[in-house]
Amino acid sequence: MRTALKERCVSAGLLALAVLSYAFWLTDGRFNFWHPGAGLELTFNSMLDHLLRGEFDVDPLIAGKEGFYRDGRVFAYWGIFFAVIRWPLTLFTGGLDIDVTRLSCLVAVSIAAYAKLQTLHLISVSSPATAGRYILYLAVALSILFAGAQIAFLRPVLYQEVCLWAGALAAIFVYFAVRGIRYGRFAVSSMCAMAFVAGLALNARVSMGVGLYAAISLLMLAMLLRPLQGSGEDSATASGATTFSARVFSGPILLPSLLLLGFAALAGLVNYQRWGDPLVFADYRLYIMNELFPDRLPRTQAYGFFNLSRVPFGIVYYFFPIWVLRRDDGHLLFEEHQWRLIDATELPPSSFFLTDTLLMLLLSYAGWSLLNARRCGGINRLHALAIGTGLAASCWLMLSAISMNFRYRIEFYPLIEFGAFLGFLLLCRLPRADSSLRRVCTLAGVSSALGIVASHLVMILYKVSDFGPAIDMLRYGVFAHYLDRLKSFFTFSASWIQ
Numbered sequence: 001m002r003t004a005l006k007e008r009c010v011s012a013g014l015l016a017l018a019v020l021s022y023a024f025w026l027t028d029g030r031f032n033f034w035h036p037g038a039g040l041e042l043t044f045n046s047m048l049d050h051l052l053r054g055e056f057d058v059d060p061l062i063a064g065k066e067g068f069y070r071d072g073r074v075f076a077y078w079g080i081f082f083a084v085i086r087w088p089l090t091l092f093t094g095g096l097d098i099d100v101t102r103l104s105c106l107v108a109v110s111i112a113a114y115a116k117l118q119t120l121h122l123i124s125v126s127s128p129a130t131a132g133r134y135i136l137y138l139a140v141a142l143s144i145l146f147a148g149a150q151i152a153f154l155r156p157v158l159y160q161e162v163c164l165w166a167g168a169l170a171a172i173f174v175y176f177a178v179r180g181i182r183y184g185r186f187a188v189s190s191m192c193a194m195a196f197v198a199g200l201a202l203n204a205r206v207s208m209g210v211g212l213y214a215a216i217s218l219l220m221l222a223m224l225l226r227p228l229q230g231s232g233e234d235s236a237t238a239s240g241a242t243t244f245s246a247r248v249f250s251g252p253i254l255l256p257s258l259l260l261l262g263f264a265a266l267a268g269l270v271n272y273q274r275w276g277d278p279l280v281f282a283d284y285r286l287y288i289m290n291e292l293f294p295d296r297l298p299r300t301q302a303y304g305f306f307n308l309s310r311v312p313f314g315i316v317y318y319f320f321p322i323w324v325l326r327r328d329d330g331h332l333l334f335e336e337h338q339w340r341l342i343d344a345t346e347l348p349p350s351s352f353f354l355t356d357t358l359l360m361l362l363l364s365y366a367g368w369s370l371l372n373a374r375r376c377g378g379i380n381r382l383h384a385l386a387i388g389t390g391l392a393a394s395c396w397l398m399l400s401a402i403s404m405n406f407r408y409r410i411e412f413y414p415l416i417e418f419g420a421f422l423g424f425l426l427l428c429r430l431p432r433a434d435s436s437l438r439r440v441c442t443l444a445g446v447s448s449a450l451g452i453v454a455s456h457l458v459m460i461l462y463k464v465s466d467f468g469p470a471i472d473m474l475r476y477g478v479f480a481h482y483l484d485r486l487k488s489f490f491t492f493s494a495s496w497i498q
Contacts, residue, residue, distance in 0.1 A: 007124060007137060011117050018145040019110050025154040025459065026102050026109075033106065037099025040064055041158055043076055045096040048083035052090070056273035068274075068286040075274045077282035078162055079267075081204035085165075102156040108164040109150060115171035116144045116417065119178050123425045132437035133428055139358060139444035140424055147451035148356040149413045152459045153406075159467070163410040166205035169197045170414040173212050177219075177387050178421045181379055186223070188252050191216070195256035199263025203270070206281045207397045207411055213260060215390025215414075220253050222386040296343050299402065303341055306400045310341050314399030318409060321349030324470070324478040332471060344469040346405040348461035349478065352416065354454040358447035359416050362423030369426050377429040384422060391415040406462055464489040 023031060037045070039062060046059040060067055060074035067074035085104065089095035124137045144150065149167050153160055176194045180186035194216050202209030268278030275283045284290075284305065290297050303309070313334055316323055323345065325333050332338070338345055352360055369375040370384060394411040401408070427440065464485040466473065473481055 007121065007134070010138070011121060011141060014141055014145055015113060015117055018113050018150065019106075021146070022109050022113075022150070022154060023106055025151075026105050026156045033103040034098050034100045036097055037101075040066055041099045041101055042097070043078070043158060044082040044086055045089065045098075047076060047078075047080065048086050048090070049096055051080060051083055056270060063288075065289045065292065067288050068283060069288055070275070070283070070286050074288075075286075077274075079202075079204040079206065080270055081200055082162065082165065101158055101161050105154070105156050105161050105164050108161070108168040109154070112164070112168040112171040113145055113150055115168070115175045116150075117141065119171075119175045119417075119421055120144065120424070122175070122179055122182060123421060123428060132441050135441040136424070136427065136444050139441070139448040140362070140420070143356070143358045143448040143451050144417070147448070147455040148352075148359060149410060149417075151452075151455040152350070152355055152462065153410065154459055155463050160407050162205050163407045166201055166208035167410045167413055169201040169204065170208055170212060171417070172197045173201075173215070174414055174418045174421070177215070177418060178425070181384055181387075181422065182425065184378075184380060186219070186252055186383075188255060191220075191252045191256040192259060194219075195259035195263075199259055199266075202263055202267050206267070207394050208414075209267075210397065211391050211394030211411065211414060213264075213390075214393040215387045216256060216260070218386035218390045219383060220256065222382045223252065226382070293343065296402075299341070299343060303402070305402050306397060307341065307402075308400050310401070310404075311396075311399045313337055313342070314401075314404060317345060317404045318399070318412065319351050319353065321351055324349045324474060326474070326477060330475075332474060335471060338471060342402060342404060344403045344405065345471070346403075346467060347465040347470045347473065348406060348458055348482075350406065350409070350458045352409070352412065355451055355458055356416060357451045357454075358444055359420040359451070361443070361447055362421075362427075363416055363419030364423075366419045366423035366426060369423075375426075377426045379422065379426070388415060388418060391418055405467075406465070460486075 023033075027033065042062050043058060043066070046062045050057055050059075056075065057073040058067065058076045060069075063074050063076055066076065068077060082104075086096075086100065089098060089100065092098075120137065120140055124133070153164060153167075173194050176190045180190050194212075198209060198212035198216055201212050267281075271280055272278045275286075277283075284300055285297065287296075313323070316334070323332060323334050323338075324347075327333060369377065370379070370381050373381065391414045395415055398404070398408045398411045461482060464482070
């Protein structure tokens with residue numbers, strides 16, 4: 001009990017420190033979370049204003065080049081979730097003229113941090129109270145609060161707000177998924193909560209929504225197809241149809257399914273009003289930005305928005321960022337491949353092995369353990385694999401997407417963190433010798449520290465990076481490019497400090 005209380009107190013202190021850190025980085029130390037806005041940063045405000053009038057377009061002067069022109073009106077492709085959460089602004093005179101992107105980003109990243117910390121505590125509270133286990137808990141807590149998705153994306157722009165909220169919804173989903181795995185069953189309330197946040201994600205960032213929909217759908221399928229309980233083959237065969245039907249209409253299946261269908265219908269309605277097709281989430285033939293990049297539409301027509309031929313380069317981009325290096329002829333590695341298949345490869349270069357070292361190790365351990373029933377620590381492997389396979393759908397979408405941007409890394413975190421939490425759960429359940437546990441704790445501490453340092457460095461690079469294709473930016477090398485960008489950034493910062 002004392003250890004649990006100690007962990008609660010330490011976790012509360014770390015969470016408070018983390019939120020303060022997020023606020024600092026999102027505002028560059030100014031702590032100004034809203035201000036009068038203009039242009040693209042008011043897109044979601046405009047979307048809300050139009051939705052309240054029963055319209056689905058946005059102000060063309062606000063959306064600018066990021067809009068989609070159709071039948072005399074301009075539309076945005078982002079989900080209506082971000083407009084809905086701005087409804088409180090309507091309670092104030094001139095509220096829709098206020099840019100709250102920074103505040104929204106802070107709320108999203110704080111919710112994600114709280115959900116992840118609760119997931120970690122859920123696992124830890126039922127584990128044997130040992131010094132080694134507490135050190136491991138602390139290392140993972142530091143890693144999920146001060147590295148990876150919680151730090152690397154702290155750039156308060158509209159594009160990043162979308163991804164941070166998608167990550168927050170996914171973190172809540174993972175909490176309930178781990179809770180079901182931890183207790184060995186999924187209650188109706190947990191399944192409904194997972195369906196609810198999956199539906200919100202579908203109406204926020206569709207690629208994340210696809211992963212969450214796939215995860216809960218495969219989980220429900222696994223629950224439907226679990227071995228029938230019976231005394232023999234004959235009895236199982238005779239009652240098979242009745243049992244299967246009863247499972248379909250049971251609370252853990254029926255109610256979440258209705259929620260999923262309801263949110264899918266809402267997304268379909270929005271899509272129909274925007275594009276004339278309920279199954280289209282964005283019609284890039286209508287993208288105004290195509291005027292600036294005439295090569296994009298032919299590339300999309302030739303290779304599609306998603307294509308498996310991009311996966312090898314996607315793996316390089318997200319895991320082994322050697323694509324920023326130049327060859328002897330002055331061109332980037334894989335430059336021809338990028339021009340042929342990809343609209344944009346954005347800076348900064350990064351790797352999950354650097355920013356999330358401990359989580360990747362725990363994910364690898366979980367994957368290795370789940371391959372053998374004797375090592376899986378009583379975890380329902382079918383349920384764990386179903387959820388993990390579904391979450392991987394978002395990863396595959398990003399690996400094959402026509403653009404590869406730094407912020408898209410958020411799509412990988414639900415799978416990485418779900419696997420890492422399972423790895424932590426398995427480590428807590430396995431009896432280990434003191435010497436072995438000390439080695440694990442040492443490795444965890446070093447990995448956590450590496451991830452924290454790397455995430456902060458990458459976040460700073462992200463703040464000074466320009467959006468858009470990076471090939472022309474790197475003509476003089478990645479180091480020269482960032483030396484120039486950092487000089488400009490710190491010159492501005494120095495003038496502000498003075």
